[in-house]
Amino acid sequence: xxxxxxxxxxxxxxxxxxxxxxxxxxxxxxxxxxxxxxxxxxxxxxxxxxxxxxxxxxxxxxxxxxxxxxxxxxxxxxxxxx
Numbered sequence: 001x002x003x004x005x006x007x008x009x010x011x012x013x014x015x016x017x018x019x020x021x022x023x024x025x026x027x028x029x030x031x032x033x034x035x036x037x038x039x040x041x042x043x044x045x046x047x048x049x050x051x052x053x054x055x056x057x058x059x060x061x062x063x064x065x066x067x068x069x070x071x072x073x074x075x076x077x078x079x080x081x082x
Contacts, residue, residue, distance in 0.1 A: 017046035028053055029055075031055070031058060032055075032061070
């Protein structure tokens, strides 16, 4: 039953994003955490190439971790990350 609720949530969220944004571009922040990852994934499903992500470096990452996360988002999720 929980999977059905999650599926309904995802469908309604993707529909809402598409209806609200239409053919415009959307910008969302990424910080490498789970919440921003989920936000990016759902928004990517809804908007595809109309999504721009801006990576927020909080200064607390290890050496090369920011570059690794940005590469992950770009290569594995096909996100436009700045």
